[in-house]
């Protein structure tokens with residue numbers, strides 16, 4: 001595939017040292033990087049991992065161009081929600097650490113043709129997995145107005161969610177929505193100029209999350225990954241928006257997705273996970289200065305009980 005002219009580098013890894021330190025690499029261990037991207041974190045893991053094994057996932061074909069040739073690494077083109085099945089196929093029943101650096105890469109926003117950015121006029125795509133049938137255009141042309149409003153509200157916290165959904169439905173009745181700039185124009189028609197950038201970022205985030213089923217994927221990664229973690233094995237998860245971070249935080253705290261505080265007869269919490277980070281680790285000002293896209297990263301770590 002053509003590499004976009006605006007692209008400087010595929011992705012600049014965030015909180016690299018902190019992720020590595022918290023993975024607590026053991027010689028001979030098996031680790032999973034479920035969001036390979038530009039391979040920044042995987043490369044560092046391989047550098048420090050002697051005799052171990054690294055499985056990596058990325059559902060985006062572009063990320064597979066960054067494959068690091070190393071016999072200890074296998075890069076799997078699959079959604080990480082299938083972690084249990086994919087590792088099962090390889091007869092791997094337990095792993096020592098799972099790293100997730102959620103969301104999209106810089107490549108996604110810098111490559112105009114992928115449709116993730118409101119800065120470029122491009123097809124309304126936003127699929128991380130190019131083989132997926134449903135794109136942003138499919139969703140926005142076919143979904144009920146109420147569903148579009150719900151996504152904008154839930155995934156983007158867009159205040160004018162209902163007005164924007166109504167505007168999109170009005171416009172698509174005249175002509176099917178095809179481009180990112182059509183989504184930009186519909187949003188702008190409902191947004192004061194001074195809020196333009198903020199609301200566009202929220203709208204694009206919301207639609208992208210829905211197109212890629214990001215919240216369902218995270219849910220399945222957490223439950224599937226927990227089953228795979230060996231005693232002492234770690235979850236190291238970095239998220240970039242509050243909904244994901246809240247899910248990770250509560251799952252790590254309670255060890256289940258219902259966020260039930262299960263206690264034994266004596267009142268001791270029963271959870272398969274122990275919190276390693278009570279508060280999320282965030283990038284330093286220096287890192288944010290060098291890489292502004294790191295700004296919203298929140299890293300949380302939990303360990304499977306022995």
Ligand SMILES: C[S@@+](CC[C@H](N)C(=O)[O-])C[C@H]1O[C@@H](n2cnc3c(N)ncnc32)[C@H](O)[C@@H]1O
Pocket residue numbers: 011012013014034035036037038039040041042057058059060063078079080081101102103104105106128217
């Ligand atoms: C933030 S980037 C990771 C960057 C990487 N840590 C690095 O240092 O280059 C997230 C990557 O995960 C991939 N991804 C996101 N959600 C995924 C999912 N559910 N299944 C598989 N890959 C996913 C995206 O395609 C993207 O390449």
